[in-house]
Amino acid sequence: MQFCVIGLGRFGQALAVALAKKGHEVLAIDRDEQRVQEIEDKVSQTFILDSTNEKAMKSLGLSEFDWVIIAMSSDLEASILTTMIVKDAGAKRVCAKAATSLHAKILGKLGIDKVVFPEHEMGVRLAEILSSPSIFQFLELAEDYSIAEIAAPKEFWDKTIRETDARKKYGINIIAIKRKIPFTEKDGTIDYKEELKMAPEPSEKILQGDILVVLGHTKNITKIEKATR
Template sequence: MKQFAVIGLGRFGASVARTLAKMGYEVLAVDDDEEMINNIADEVTYVAQANVLDERALKSLGLRNFDAVIVAIGQEVKASILVTVMLKEMGVSKIVAKANDDLHGRVLQKVGADIVVFPEREMGIRVAHSLTSRNIIDQIHLSPEYSIAEMVAPSHFIGKSLTESALRQKYGITVMAIRRGEDIIISPEAKQVIQKGDILLVIGSDAKLESIGE
C-alpha cells in the first residue's frame, strides 16, 4: 500500500491528508500545532507533532520510506523552502510543495520539489471558469492553455455518438470517460451515444472547452 506524508495541516494540507486517507492510503500527518494534530488524528493512519525545521526531528519521521511527501506549510515561505531542501537531501523520492506565488514556486523547483502546486490560484481559475461556462463542473489546468474538465454533456450533443459529435475532429477534445448515473464508462468507444445527464471527463484546450458549452 502506498504511503504519503503531509507536512503542515492548514486547510490545504488537512484536505490532502483526509482525501488520501479516504482513498485507502496510509497517511502520516505532521504539524507542530497540537490542536491541528488532534483535529485530524482520527481520520489518518498516523500523526506526529514535530518541529520540521529541526533536521533531527524531520529525519526521525522516516520520510524517505514514503512514496511522496507533501509540503503544505502555509504562508511561511522560508520554512517551506528549508523543509524541501532537507527532504531532498534525505533522499525522499517525490516531493510535492505548495507555493504562494511564481517566485516561491520557482525557488521550490530549484531546491528539489518534483511538483509545485498553487492551490489558491488554481481554485480561483476553477471558480472563474465554472461561472463563465454553463457546462463545466470542475477543471484541472495542465498548462496555461490546456485542461482536464468535468462537464455536463451539452444539449446539442445528446443523442449523438462520439463520432457524430466530432469532438476530436472539430474541437480537438478527447473524451476520457463518461459518468452516467452510478456507472462510469472508461475510454468510451466511438459509437458510444451521449445521453441526457451524462457527465463527460474531457481533455483539450481551454478555449475549445468553453466553446463547446456555448
C-alpha cells in the first residue's frame, strides 16, 4: 500500500518507519529539514515541505495514496489547513491526529475518515492496565470489545479449556496461552522460559501460572479479571 505521512514528530516518525518496515511505500513530509533527515533512509521518499502550502501540496499527487496521515497536532491551525488542502487535493482516505477533544471534533466535521487521539487512548489503556493488577496487556478492538492478557484464574487451573466453560460462563474466548516452561540449569537451580500456544485446542489443559490471551466484551474481561484475585 502507499502512505503519505505529514508531520514527522515522534508520532509521525514512529508511524512512517513502522509502515515502511511492513513493506509499504511511504512518503514522509515535514517542513523541518532535520526531522526529514532523521528518517530519510528508513522510508521510500521524503520531502521538506510546508504542508500549508497549497500549491506545493497539490503537486504531490495525493490522490494516488491509499492513506494520507496528518500526524502533527500541536499546531491546530496547521493541522486544520493541511486537512482541508489534503481533502481538496483528492486524497482517498485521510487520517489525522488530534491533540484535544475539540480538535478531534473539528477534524471529524471536516469529513476525514479516521481521527486518532493517542494521548487520550493511551491514557485510557494505561488506566485499564494499572487498575487491574492481573491484566498485563489490553487492546481495545471496537468500542466494547477487547483483547487482554490475564493471569489464569484459579478456578481454571488443571481444567481443559472446554471444562472451564469460559465462553458460556464469562463470555470470553481464549485465543492463546502464554505458558511457563520450567527447566533445570547446569548448576541445579530452576529457571523457566515462556512459550506461546496460539489457538489452543479445547482439550488443552490450563496450568498454574498460565497467562491467557482472551478476546471478549470489555465488561466480561473485567469480570473474569476480578475472579483471578
